[in-house]
Amino acid sequence: MNSISANLNIMIKASEKASKILIRDFGEIENLQVKKKGPHDFVTNSDLKVEKTIIDELKKARPNYSIISEEKGIEINKDKNNIWLIDPIDGTINFLHGIPHFAISIALKSHDEIVSGLVFDPIKNEMFFAEKENGAFFNNHRIKVSKKNELNNCLFVTGGKIKNELDLTYRKSGCAALDMAYVAAGRYDGYFQNDLNLWDIAAGIILIKEAGGVLNEINLSIIKNIKIIASSTDINSKLLEKLNNF
Numbered sequence: 515m516n517s518i519s520a521n522l523n524i525m526i527k528a529s530e531k532a533s534k535i536l537i538r539d540f541g542e543i544e545n546l547q548v549k550k551k552g553p554h555d556f557v558t559n560s561d562l563k564v565e566k567t568i569i570d571e572l573k574k575a576r577p578n579y580s581i582i583s584e585e586k587g588i589e590i591n592k593d594k595n596n597i598w599l600i601d602p603i604d605g606t607i608n609f610l611h612g613i614p615h616f617a618i619s620i621a622l623k624s625h626d627e628i629v630s631g632l633v634f635d636p637i638k639n640e641m642f643f644a645e646k647e648n649g650a651f652f653n654n655h656r657i658k659v660s661k662k663n664e665l666n667n668c669l670f671v672t673g674g675k676i677k678n679e680l681d682l683t684y685r686k687s688g689c690a691a692l693d694m695a696y697v698a699a700g701r702y703d704g705y706f707q708n709d710l711n712l713w714d715i716a717a718g719i720i721l722i723k724e725a726g727g728v729l730n731e732i733n734l735s736i737i738k739n740i741k742i743i744a745s746s747t748d749i750n751s752k753l754l755e756k757l758n759n760f
Contacts, residue, residue: 521576522630522645525620528571532564532618533636536603539563540637543612557603557610561585565602568620572598579622582737584713597623599716604633605689614638619691621716626734631717633695642695644717644724650698659727659746660700665756668703668749671696674710682756694718697744698725704745704753712737718744 518526539560565585572579578592583600598620603609605616614637621631632643642657644650650657662668670684671693685702687693690710696702698721705718712734722729722744729744745753 519630519645521622522632522643524572524575525630525632526643528568529618529620529632529634531571532567532602533634535563535567536560536618536636540609554610557606561602561606564618565600568600568602582713595625599623599713601691601713604691604714608688615687615692616689617691619713619717621720623716623734628716628720628734631720633691633717633721635692642698642721644721646720648724650721650724652699657699657725659697659722659725660703661746661748662703663748665749665752670704670706671702672705673707680756690714691718694744695721697727698722703749706743706757708741710740710742712740715740715742
């Protein structure tokens with residue numbers, strides 16, 4: 515693989531440090547299920563601890579960059595052109611129920627485009643990352659979107675509420691960041707969802723693009739209510755046809 519940038523290196527280090535908290539806290543979840551008040555407050559607390567660790571690490575290296583993160587919101591610093599987008603635990607409901615399918619997501623938006631992104635699943639120790647014009651990787655191996663071109667052979671993924679029954683084989687995993695990473699890695703053939711937040715999907719956007727996939731136009735200056743339809747180029751038009759009223 516090509517060498518990674520200093521910024522991506524910083525992101526990887528921050529996510530690895532924060533993941534230690536997540537792994538430890540996830541191990542505690544089982545014991546909490548018995549307490550009435552326990553789990554929900556505990557997850558919020560985990561979210562905040564993980565987010566603080568990530569932000570502290572990123573700030574140490576890049577004190578002037580601005581930040582948009584799920585819990586803390588928007589922090590505009592000296593450098594308004596470079597913005598970290600952070601989701602400390604994407605898939606908190608899974609986390610809360612002791613289901614090992616959640617991830618840390620960090621992306622860097624520079625001059626209104628996502629230039630690097632990382633999705634790290636600490637429990638499975640799976641790291642997906644991508645940089646502009648440098649490809650997408652899973653645990654240091656190059657990844658590409660799937661090559662399937664028959665809908666019948668495809669598996670898609672979605673989240674949130676779906677109004678109409680869809681004539682597609684799809685799953686709901688409860689973690690948008692991993693859904694997009696899995697599309698980039700060719701595990702899922704496509705992903706579609708409404709009402710997303712930018713921090714859920716920022717890293718996924720560059721992962722899919724760099725893995726050779728396609729997405730609908732996304733306005734990166736909007737933070738909420740984002741709609742995404744992403745897939746390989748081969749299947750995209752067929753998927754869009756099925757989703758024409760999505």
